[in-house]
Amino acid sequence: MAHCGSGRRSSVRDGLDVYYLGMTKTAHHEEIEIKLRVKDVDAFRSRLKRLHAREISPRTYESNTLYDTPRHDLRRHGQLIRIRIEHSASRFGKRHPREATPAILTYKGPSNSPRGPGKTGIHSQIRNHFKIKDEAEVSVANADEMARILHALGLQPVFRYEKFRTTYALPGIHRLKVEFDETPVGIYLELEGPVKAIDRGASRLGYERKDYLKETYGSLYLADCRRRGQKPGNMLFPPTRKLR
Numbered sequence: 001m002a003h004c005g006s007g008r009r010s011s012v013r014d015g016l017d018v019y020y021l022g023m024t025k026t027a028h029h030e031e032i033e034i035k036l037r038v039k040d041v042d043a044f045r046s047r048l049k050r051l052h053a054r055e056i057s058p059r060t061y062e063s064n065t066l067y068d069t070p071r072h073d074l075r076r077h078g079q080l081i082r083i084r085i086e087h088s089a090s091r092f093g094k095r096h097p098r099e100a101t102p103a104i105l106t107y108k109g110p111s112n113s114p115r116g117p118g119k120t121g122i123h124s125q126i127r128n129h130f131k132i133k134d135e136a137e138v139s140v141a142n143a144d145e146m147a148r149i150l151h152a153l154g155l156q157p158v159f160r161y162e163k164f165r166t167t168y169a170l171p172g173i174h175r176l177k178v179e180f181d182e183t184p185v186g187i188y189l190e191l192e193g194p195v196k197a198i199d200r201g202a203s204r205l206g207y208e209r210k211d212y213l214k215e216t217y218g219s220l221y222l223a224d225c226r227r228r229g230q231k232p233g234n235m236l237f238p239p240t241r242k243l244r
Contacts, residue, residue, distance in 0.1 A: 030111055031135040034198060035213040035220075036205070038180070038187040044205070048168060051204055053178065057167035059089040064162070065147075066218070067155040074155075080108040081155060085143050089164050092237075103143035108133040126195055131214040161217050161235035176201045183217060184235050185224040 038044050067081045068074045074081060084104045111132045126132070140146045147157075164182040176193035178201060189205070191198045199209070215223075221235040 029135055031108065031133045031192065032130050032195060032198065033190055033192040034130055034202070035215065036189040036191065036202065036207050036211055037213070038189055041187055044180075044189075047205060052171050053168040054171070055166065056169050056177075057165070059164055059166045060086050061089045061092045062086050062163050062165055064160065065157050066159045066161075067147075067150050068158045069154055070156065072158070075158075078110045080106070081150065082106045082108075083140075083143055083146055083150075092164075100142040101144070103140050103146060105138050105140050105146055107136045110134065129209050129212050129214075130195060130198065159218055159234060161221065162237050163217070170201050170204060173197050173201050173204075178205070183220075184237050185217075185221050188213075188220075 063085045065083045067083070082105070084106065085101055086104070111134050150156075162184065166180045168178040168180065170176060170178060173193075174197065176191065176197040179190040179192065181188045181190060191201050193201070202208070202212070213220075217235060222232055225232045
């Protein structure tokens with residue numbers, strides 16, 4: 001993951017907090033998710049067939065760029081700003097005409113859910129196994145212009161990562177997304193939804209809570225670099241590689 005120098009404007013942080021609050025009030029939700037390692041892709045696909053899983057979003061290529069201040073203030077506060085560009089997996093590695101590219105701007109930060117009396121222990125157990133974040137997303141018409149806006153606010157790209165994602169639904173488990181992610185550091189599932197739905201879905205897919213991962217793709221990438229003895233950079237596929 002790229003590290004940058006120091007020297008931000010002190011007003012950036014306050015301005016971003018106001019901007020985030022505006023986004024949160026209008027369109028935010030609490031994201032609850034886990035990751036699971038997929039060790040045998042063929043066995044996983046066979047299980048999906050047996051479960052009569054339904055593909056709700058076809059295999060899509062994603063290019064993600066995280067932004068932060070030069071001093072990494074967002075990361076230190078458990079926050080994230082991301083621009084995500086999506087297009088058909090068949091277009092991966094091909095040249096694209098210079099035109100406005102639609103994207104998704106995402107903010108994630110610590111969850112602000114109220115904690116009622118007597119629920120502290122329950123929520124503590126949940127947080128031990130699940131990643132819980134406040135999330136706000138908005139579609140933007142031009143990724144390059146959005147990047148220029150973030151730069152004007154004092155933010156700069158700090159990490160890029162790619163993946164191919166296919167999204168499934170499991171019969172009888174409402175509000176659960178099963179996202180099959182092919183990444184440069186391995187194959188993973190992301191299960192997103194209510195806690196009970198995640199537990200039910202993971203069980204049907206052959207996993208237990210001890211298998212749950214809360215790591216981000218950035219942290220998984222750094223761990224992979226350490227194992228390989230490689231210097232971290234960005235988590236990208238070779239230009240000619242096309243997973244399936």
